[in-house]
Amino acid sequence: MSDSSEASPSSSRPAFWRNFGRFLGNAALESLDGGKLFYVWMFCLTAVFLVGANAWATQVRDGMALSNMSDHVSWALYIANFTFLVGLAAGGVMMVIPAYLYHDDEMHDIVIIGELLAIAAIIMSLMFVICDLGRPDRFWHLLPPFGRLNFPVSMLSWDVIVLNGYLFINVYICAYLLYMRYLGLTPDPRWYVPFVFLSIVWAISIHTVTAFLYCGLGGRPFWNTALLAPRFLASAFVSGPAFIVLAIQVIRRAVGRHFGDGPIRTLVNIMRITILVNLLMVISEVFTEFYTGGAHTSSARYLYFGLHGHNELVPWIWSSIFLVTTAAVLMLLPSIFTRSWMLNLACVLAFIGIWIEKGMGLIIPGFVPSTLHEIVEYRPSAIEWKITAGIWALGLLIYTLFIKIAAGIVLNRTKMHAIPDEPTAADASPSPVPNS
Amino acid sequence: MSSDSNSGCGKEDCGCVSRRTVMKGVGVTLGAAAFARAIAPLTEWAQNISADEFLQKHYKELSLIDLKVVLRRLEKETKEHYGADVTISDTKPQEGVKFGYALNLSVCNGCRKCAEACHLENNHDRPSNQSYIRVFEMQKGSMDMEQGNAHYDKPVPQPDKFYMPVQCQQCEHPPCVDVCPVEATWKEPDGIVVVDYNWCIGCRYCEAACPYHARRFNWTKPVIPKEEINPDQGYLSNRIRPQGTMEKCTFCLHRTRNGRLPACLEACPTGARVFGNLLDPNSEIRWVLEHKRVFILKEDLGLKPQFFYFFDS
Ligand code: SF4
Ligand code: SF4
Numbered sequence: 144m145s146d147s148s149e150a151s152p153s154s155s156r157p158a159f160w161r162n163f164g165r166f167l168g169n170a171a172l173e174s175l176d177g178g179k180l181f182y183v184w185m186f187c188l189t190a191v192f193l194v195g196a197n198a199w200a201t202q203v204r205d206g207m208a209l210s211n212m213s214d215h216v217s218w219a220l221y222i223a224n225f226t227f228l229v230g231l232a233a234g235g236v237m238m239v240i241p242a243y244l245y246h247d248d249e250m251h252d253i254v255i256i257g258e259l260l261a262i263a264a265i266i267m268s269l270m271f272v273i274c275d276l277g278r279p280d281r282f283w284h285l286l287p288p289f290g291r292l293n294f295p296v297s298m299l300s301w302d303v304i305v306l307n308g309y310l311f312i313n314v315y316i317c318a319y320l321l322y323m324r325y326l327g328l329t330p331d332p333r334w335y336v337p338f339v340f341l342s343i344v345w346a347i348s349i350h351t352v353t354a355f356l357y358c359g360l361g362g363r364p365f366w367n368t369a370l371l372a373p374r375f376l377a378s379a380f381v382s383g384p385a386f387i388v389l390a391i392q393v394i395r396r397a398v399g400r401h402f403g404d405g406p407i408r409t410l411v412n413i414m415r416i417t418i419l420v421n422l423l424m425v426i427s428e429v430f431t432e433f434y435t436g437g438a439h440t441s442s443a444r445y446l447y448f449g450l451h452g453h454n455e456l457v458p459w460i461w462s463s464i465f466l467v468t469t470a471a472v473l474m475l476l477p478s479i480f481t482r483s484w485m486l487n488l489a490c491v492l493a494f495i496g497i498w499i500e501k502g503m504g505l506i507i508p509g510f511v512p513s514t515l516h517e518i519v520e521y522r523p524s525a526i527e528w529k530i531t532a533g534i535w536a537l538g539l540l541i542y543t544l545f546i547k548i549a550a551g552i553v554l555n556r557t558k559m560h561a562i563p564d565e566p567t568a569a570d571a572s573p574s575p576v577p578n579s
Numbered sequence: 580m581s582s583d584s585n586s587g588c589g590k591e592d593c594g595c596v597s598r599r600t601v602m603k604g605v606g607v608t609l610g611a612a613a614f615a616r617a618i619a620p621l622t623e624w625a626q627n628i629s630a631d632e633f634l635q636k637h638y639k640e641l642s643l644i645d646l647k648v649v650l651r652r653l654e655k656e657t658k659e660h661y662g663a664d665v666t667i668s669d670t671k672p673q674e675g676v677k678f679g680y681a682l683n684l685s686v687c688n689g690c691r692k693c694a695e696a697c698h699l700e701n702n703h704d705r706p707s708n709q710s711y712i713r714v715f716e717m718q719k720g721s722m723d724m725e726q727g728n729a730h731y732d733k734p735v736p737q738p739d740k741f742y743m744p745v746q747c748q749q750c751e752h753p754p755c756v757d758v759c760p761v762e763a764t765w766k767e768p769d770g771i772v773v774v775d776y777n778w779c780i781g782c783r784y785c786e787a788a789c790p791y792h793a794r795r796f797n798w799t800k801p802v803i804p805k806e807e808i809n810p811d812q813g814y815l816s817n818r819i820r821p822q823g824t825m826e827k828c829t830f831c832l833h834r835t836r837n838g839r840l841p842a843c844l845e846a847c848p849t850g851a852r853v854f855g856n857l858l859d860p861n862s863e864i865r866w867v868l869e870h871k872r873v874f875i876l877k878e879d880l881g882l883k884p885q886f887f888y889f890f891d892s
Contacts, residue, residue, distance in 0.1 A: 172600070172603065175603045175606075175607070176599070176603075189610055189613075193613050193614060193617045194617075196614060196617040196618050197616075197617035197618065197620070199618075200617065200618040200619065200620035200621045200624075201620045203620070203621060203624055203823075204620040204621065204623055204624035205620075205799065206797070206798055206799030206800060206822045206823060207781075207796070207798045207799070207823065208798035208799035210798075212798070213798075214786065214792070214794070214795050214796055215792075217783040217786045217787060217796060218783060218787060272782075275782065275783075276780050276781050276782055276823075277779075277780070277781020277782075277783070277796065277797070277822070277823025277824055277825075278779065278780050278781045278821075278823040278824060279780075280625075280628060280633060281761075281778070281779075281780045281781075282780060284637075284761040284763070284778060284780055285760060285761055285780070290761060291637055291761055291762040291778075292760065292761065293759055293760050293761060293762045296757050296758075297757065297758050297759060297760045297784070298758065299758065299759075299760035299782065299784050300760045303760065356784075359758075360754065360758075360787060360788050361754065361790065361880045361881075361882075362754065362788065362789065362790025362791075362877070362880060363787065363790075438723070438725060441725065509787070510787075512725070513792055514789065514790045514791060514792045515713065515715070515724055515727070515729070515745060515791070515792045516724040516725040516727065517729060517792075
C-alpha cells in the first residue's frame with residue numbers, strides 16, 4: 144500500500160464511487176480463483192460450515208435444550224469462543240501499533256493481514272453471540288430506534304456498540320486502502336490515518352468492555368476481579384500475534400514471495416513479553432485465590448483441582464498451562480528466529496493454550512459452583528461442537544478470501560484497468576503470483 | 580479476473596465466458612443450494628412465529644388497544660399450540676403497594692409443597708419439573724450454602740437439618756435488570772421484577788447476573804398437558820412462556836395484584852410464609868420485620884432484597 148505506483152491523486156474523482164461496485168465484483172471473482180489446494184481448502188471449510196449451519200438451524204427450531212447448557216451453566220462453549228475471538232480481534236492491533244506508531248515500514252506493508260484478521264474475528268464473535276441467543280429473530284430489539292438498547296447501563300449494550308464500531312472502522316480502513324490501490328491512486332493519509340489511531344484505542348476498548356461483561360457481576364466471585372481486563376489484554380496480545388505469524392507463514396508459502404521476516408521478529412518480541420505478563424497474572428490470581436482460601440475460592444479450586452469429586456475442567460486447564468508455558472520457553476529461545484518449525488509450533492501451542500484459558504477455563508468456572516453453591520458440570524454437546532466448528536470454518540473461509548483479495552490488489556493482479564470489458568495494456572503485464 | 584482471458588475459449592478478448600468463470604458460478608450456486616438445505620429447519624421454526632408476534636412492540640410501548648389485541652392473540656396461540664382455553668389479563672400495580680415476602684426458617688420443614696404449587700400455578704414445563712423455588716437442606720449450625728443440598732430425598736424434616744427455600748428476592752437494585760441489553764426485564768412500581776417474554780432475546784445475561792439463581796430459561800418449548808394448564812394467566816407472570824426466553828418468580832402478580840396470596844404461601848402447610856404490603860404499617864409482614872430477628876441472603880452484595888428470612892426466638 145505504501146509504494147503505490149502511477150499515482151495520480153487528483154485524477155478521476157467522479158469515477159471514484161462509480162467504480163466501487165465494480166471493484167467489489169472484481170474482488171469477489173478474483174478471490175475465488177486459485178489452485179487445487181485452494182479449492183480443496185475452500186471445499187472443506189464450506190462443508191464444515193454447512194454442518195454447523197444445519198446444527199444451528201436445528202438448535203433454533205428445537206430449542207437450546209440441544210446444547211448441554213442448563214440454568215446452572217447458562218453460558219458455555221459459544222460465549223467461551225466469543226470471548227476468545229474478541230481477544231483475537233484486538234490482537235490484530237499488535238501489527239497496527241508498530242506500523243503506524245513506530246513507522247515500521249516492513250510492518251506497514253503487511254499490516255492489512257492484521258486488520259483483516261480483526262474483521263474476520265469480529266464477524267465470528269458476533270456469530271457466536273447470535274448462536275447463543277434463544278431468540279435470534281428478535282435481535283432487532285437491540286437496534287435503536289426500533290429496539291430498546293439498554294445503554295449505558297448494560298455492559299452487553301456497550302459490547303454491541305464497541306464490537307460493531309470496531310468492525311466498521313476496520314472494514315473502512317481496509318476497503319479504503321485496497322480500493323485506492325485498486326484504482327492506482329495514493330491513499331490520502333487524512334482519510335485513513337485518524338481511523339487507524341482510533342482503531343488502536345478501540346481495540347483496547349473491545350476487550351476491556353468484554354472483560355467488564357464478566358467482572359461487573361458481583362454475584363460471581365470468580366469473575367469479580369479487577370485483574371480480569373488486564374489479563375484479557377495480555378492473553379489477547381499473545382493469541383493475536385500468534386495467529387498472525389502463522390498466517391504470514393502460510394501466505395508466504397502461497398504467494399511465493401519473501402516478505403515478513405522483520406514483522407515476524409517484531410511480533411515474536413511482542414509475544415515474548417505478553418506471554419510472560421500473562422503467566423505472571425495467572426500466578427498472581429492463583430496466589431490470591433489459594434493462599435487465603437475461603438468460600439470464594441471454590442470456583443478456582445474446581446478449575447484447577449476439582450471440587451468434591453467434580454473435575455471436568457482439570458485436564459483442560461492444566462493442558463492450557465502446559466501449552467502456554469512450553470510456548471513461552473520456545474519463544475524465549477534465540478533459535479526461534481532461525482527455525483521456522485519451532486516458531487510455528489510455539490504459535491500453535493500458545494494459540495490453543497489461550498483458547499482454552501480464555502474460553503472454557505474462564506466461562507465455566509464462573510458458573511461452577513452456582514450462585515447457590517450447587518455443582519452442576521458441563522460438557523459441550525455434539526451440536527455445540529458442530530456449530531462452533533461451523534463458525535470457525537466460516538471465519539477461516541472469510542479470512543482466506545479477504546487475504547486473497549488483498550494479495551491480488553497489493554500485488555497488482557487485481558486493478559482497475561484489468562477489467563475484462565476495458566482491456567488495456569495492463570492486462571498483459573506478467574503477474575507476480577503464480578496462477579492456479 | 581485478469582488471468583481469465585487466458586483460460587476461456589483460447590482466443591483473447593473474444594468476449595465468451597471462460598470455463599473457469601462457469602465453474603466458479605456452478606460452485607457458488609451449489610454452495611448456495613446446499614446452504615438453503617442446511618438451514619431448512621429454520622423455515623419449520625418460522626412457521627410457528629406469526630408476523631404480529633415478530634413485530635410486537637415492547638410491553639411499555641403498547642397502547643391499551645394494542646395490548647388488548649396482543650392478549651387476545653396470545654390466548655388464541657395458546658389454544659392452537661396447547662389446545663387449552665385460557666384468559667390472559669394484565670393487572671397493573673396498585674398505588675401505595677410494595678410487596679414483601681418473609682419466611683420463617685424455624686417452621687419450614689422442607690416438604691417442598693411451595694415448589695410444587697409454584698410448578699402448577701405458573702404453568703411450568705412438566706418434564707423438567709421446573710419451579711421458581713429451590714429448597715435447600717442445610718446443616719444446623721451453619722449458614723454455609725456450600726453444605727446445603729437441594730436434592731435431598733429422605734423424609735423431612737431431618738433432626739440435624741433446617742430448610743431454606745430460595746426464590747427471586749425481588750431486589751431493590753436488581754443486577755438482572757441492569758444487565759439486560761434490551762430492557763426486556765424491569766422492576767415494577769410495586770417492587771416485582773418482571774420479564775416481557777415477547778421482548779426477551781434469550782441472551783441469559785440476567786441469569787448470569789442474578790446471585791440467587793432465581794432465573795429460569797426456556798431451553799425448549801414448555802410441555803404441559805392441556806388439562807393441567809392453569810387458565811388464569813397474566814401477561815407478565817404465569818402465561819406459558821415461549822421457547823428461548825427467560826422467566827422468573829413474579830410473586831404470582833396475577834393473584835397478588837388482585838388481592839390474593841401467592842400460590843406458594845397458600846400451599847405451605849406450616850405457615851412459614853408471610854406476604855404483604857411493606858408500605859402498610861398494619862400488615863403482617865411489617866409486624867414480622869419489626870418483631871423478629873430478620874436477615875437477608877448475601878447482604879454484602881448490597882442488592883437490598885424484598886425477601887426476608889427470620890427465626891422464631
Ligand atoms: S433475585 Fe435475581 S432475579 Fe430476582 S431481582 Fe434479584 S437479581 Fe433479579
Ligand atoms: S435473557 Fe432476556 S431478560 Fe435476560 S438479559 Fe437477556 S434479554 Fe434480558
